[in-house]
Amino acid sequence: MPLSPLPRTDRLTRRAALALIGAGAAALALPARAQGTFDLVQLMRTLAQVKAGEASFVEKRSVAMLERTLQSSGRLSFEAPDTFVRETLKPMQERIAVVGNEVTMSRGTRSRTVPLDSVPEAAVIMEAIRGTLTGNREAIERNFSASVSGTAQRWELELKPNEPRLRELVISVRLSGAQALVREVAVAMADGDRSVMTIEPVVPGIRPASAASAAS
Numbered sequence: 001m002p003l004s005p006l007p008r009t010d011r012l013t014r015r016a017a018l019a020l021i022g023a024g025a026a027a028l029a030l031p032a033r034a035q036g037t038f039d040l041v042q043l044m045r046t047l048a049q050v051k052a053g054e055a056s057f058v059e060k061r062s063v064a065m066l067e068r069t070l071q072s073s074g075r076l077s078f079e080a081p082d083t084f085v086r087e088t089l090k091p092m093q094e095r096i097a098v099v100g101n102e103v104t105m106s107r108g109t110r111s112r113t114v115p116l117d118s119v120p121e122a123a124v125i126m127e128a129i130r131g132t133l134t135g136n137r138e139a140i141e142r143n144f145s146a147s148v149s150g151t152a153q154r155w156e157l158e159l160k161p162n163e164p165r166l167r168e169l170v171i172s173v174r175l176s177g178a179q180a181l182v183r184e185v186a187v188a189m190a191d192g193d194r195s196v197m198t199i200e201p202v203v204p205g206i207r208p209a210s211a212a213s214a215a216s
Helices: 011-025 038-049 119-134 139-143 209-215
Strands: 052-062 069-079 083-090 094-099 100-105 110-115 144-151 153-159 170-178 181-189 194-202
Touching: 038 144, 038 153, 052 110, 119 139, 119 144, 119 153, 119 170, 139 144
Parallel strands: none
Antiparallel strands: 052 069, 052 194, 069 083, 083 094, 094 100, 100 110, 144 153, 153 170, 170 181, 181 194
């Protein structure tokens, strides 16, 4: 079912919407097998192989009403079919978790849970994440205008909501990477806010040197 426009929400849910896209990118860590022309069909087939993953992130966010860029960093995780977690460590600790149709935002001792479909920005971005991570080309094309450019070694996927009223909230979600590794995610909001997240995935089966040393 195509997305339906929903009422605008406060700045906390806006921050959650911008954050959701990064959590999904953590999982993209399998080698691509597609050869020749790299299109949406081949990209979705490659991404459909991913079931779970982790990553670190650095996000730079430009807010239209501010004259400076906000930077944050932390950890991301994803587990199929519908769980995403973003833990921001700097400049302050906060956690955003999406499970099914619920979004839980926590900071310190405070926590707030709302239905995903009550947050229009998050709903748009979540559909982009779910469709991409599951390799669901039908869902992507139903809800978004999708375009893939580049090659398997260096590609870019741009998603724009099909629903005109939703484009009044989110202009586009743009993911770029190499084969099945997403290295950057950019979200452009209609009010001028922009988020650019650089991703450093943790490849499944490969432990950081510190973890390997501790285990020996």
